[in-house]
Each structure stands twice: as structure tokens, then as C-alpha cells.
Amino acid sequence: MKLARFRYMDEDRIGVALGNSLIVDLHEAAVGLKLPFNFPFSMRELINFDSVAQESIRFLVYQCQRYPHRIKPIPLTEIEWLPPLKQPGKILCVEPEKGERPQFFLKPSSSLIGHLQPIEIYDYYGRVTPQPRLAVVIGRVARHVDAAEALSCVYGYTIFNDVTGNDMAAEDLGTLSRSNGCDTFGPMGPWLVTTSEISDPNDLEMSCTLNGESILKSAPIDLKQSIEKTIAFISKFQTLEPGDVVCFGLDAASGQDKKNPADLIDLQSKNGLLTISINGIGELSNPITQRSD
Secondary structure, eight states: OEEEEEEETTEEEEEEEETTTEEEEHHHHHHHTTOSOOOOSSHHHHHHHHHHHHHHHHHHHHHHHHOGGGOOOEEGGGSEEEOSSSSOSOEEEEETTOSSSOEEEEOOGGGEEOTTOOEEEEGGGOOEEOOEEEEEEEOSOBSSOOHHHHGGGEEEEEEEEOOEEHHHHHHTTTOOTTTTTSTTOEEEEEEEEEGGGOSOGGGOEEEEEETTEEEEEEEEBOOSSOHHHHHHHHTTTSOBOTTOEEEEOBOGGGSGGGSOGGGGOOGGGOOEEEEEEETTTEEEEEEEEEEOO
């Protein structure tokens, strides 16, 4: 299933995709179909219900298809996309190709924006680059989990752009709080795709374009450590809770001269639409907006 947070008629809502061009509000659809479900009003609460909520949503989708006259589906062209999660407890970004064990850093939830919302780049930021990532959304508490059970702690997957201020990182001697934590430096979405739709998250590929021109051709997620091994490693140090997000980037070896090709693009001097695609999940697009202080 594909779930989303969105704004429509001045209200924030949670919905599920109906086909490729429509979305239905879970609450309105449940009322229209006279279903005995009380869906929570936040994605984190929905995730906390885990399998119970997923079965209820599947049944709702089935009933929507049977009784379309009882619901009011909304065209995707009429909604304002919000990040799938409003305030994740943690956003952890795993750095590719950094030694023999995973290294990761925290990114603030205040950096989050949704699909089609602008990435704002101020002239004093210096060099800024996109960092396409697969975002893994945790579905149940993971603390000291084994790799064999790590994926059972996952609720679903979405797309993340870990926008990075390279000059700021250099000025701060590699400390990433400022360079990776600026407002709008965390585009995420548009969909939260449940695990039932993705058979093997380690076998996904990403691509990235700017104004339709390729920045990054289809390349594998960083698999020096598998997703399950990395989640297991992180859980030895930090408890992962429902709604937390763990982001995986590109395998550096797939890029030119062992660099992420996206690093070659400086968004400070670019305008237009930046799009990240991951097979099975969708496309995350955000316009680049230049700002001056």
C-alpha cells in the first residue's frame, strides 16, 4: 500500500492511494463506507497500530473499489503533499563507505519538507549538493535486535534527499548539524510504501535528475552493510522506535572516481526541478529556490 500525508481544503489528512492518480482520506472513506474503524490522525499513531491498521486499510481499499459511489477520492493534482511523517523521533542518515562499520548522524525533523515543496538555498550557504537516499521507516521498537529479525521492525519505505551544505561542513570540520540540518534540507516522500510492496529493500536502485537531465543514472543503494545489518548495528546504541527514519545513500563505488555523481552538482548555481526516483517507491520532486539574505 501507498500511504501519504497531505493537505486538502485547509486540513491535514492521511490517505491511501487509489490507482495512480487518486487518493482517499482514510477518515472520510471509513465514514462513507460505514466501517467500524477509527483511524488515528497522525502517521506515527497509525504506524503504532502496525499490522492491525494495515489490515483495516486493505479492507478499506477493497470496499472503496466495491462501492466507489460512497467515497470521495481526491485527484493527486489537487493536494498539497506533506512529509509522510511530521516529526519523526529520529532521522538517522547512514554515511556510505565510511570504514568497516556503519557511521551515522542525526538530522533534525525541522528540515523536512514534502514532495513539490521548494528547497531554499541562501547565497551564504556556499556549495550545496543533493544526496539521494532510501528512507526506512521503523514500525516497532528495535533494541539489540539481530540482523535476522531487523526487517521485521520495518514498517515501510520512502524517498529522502539529504541536502548537504558542503562548504558549511568543511567550515565546521565535518560536524554536520548546520550543513545537513538547514530548513528545507530534508525533502521526503511522496509516499510511505509498506513492506508488503517491497520484496527486498537491498535490491533497489536510485536515479536523480535536474530539469529532466540525468545527474545520477540508476545506481544501487549502498550495500557495504545490508539494511538489516545496519539496523541491527544501530540498535546496539540507540533504541529505534515506531516512526523513526533510517536513511541509506548510494554506494560510492558506483560513482565516477568512487564519488557520488550528485556531488558534482552545485545547487547554489542551479534552478529548476530536482527529482529522485527509486523503483517500487516512486518519485520525489522539489523545485530549487535561490534566496538572498
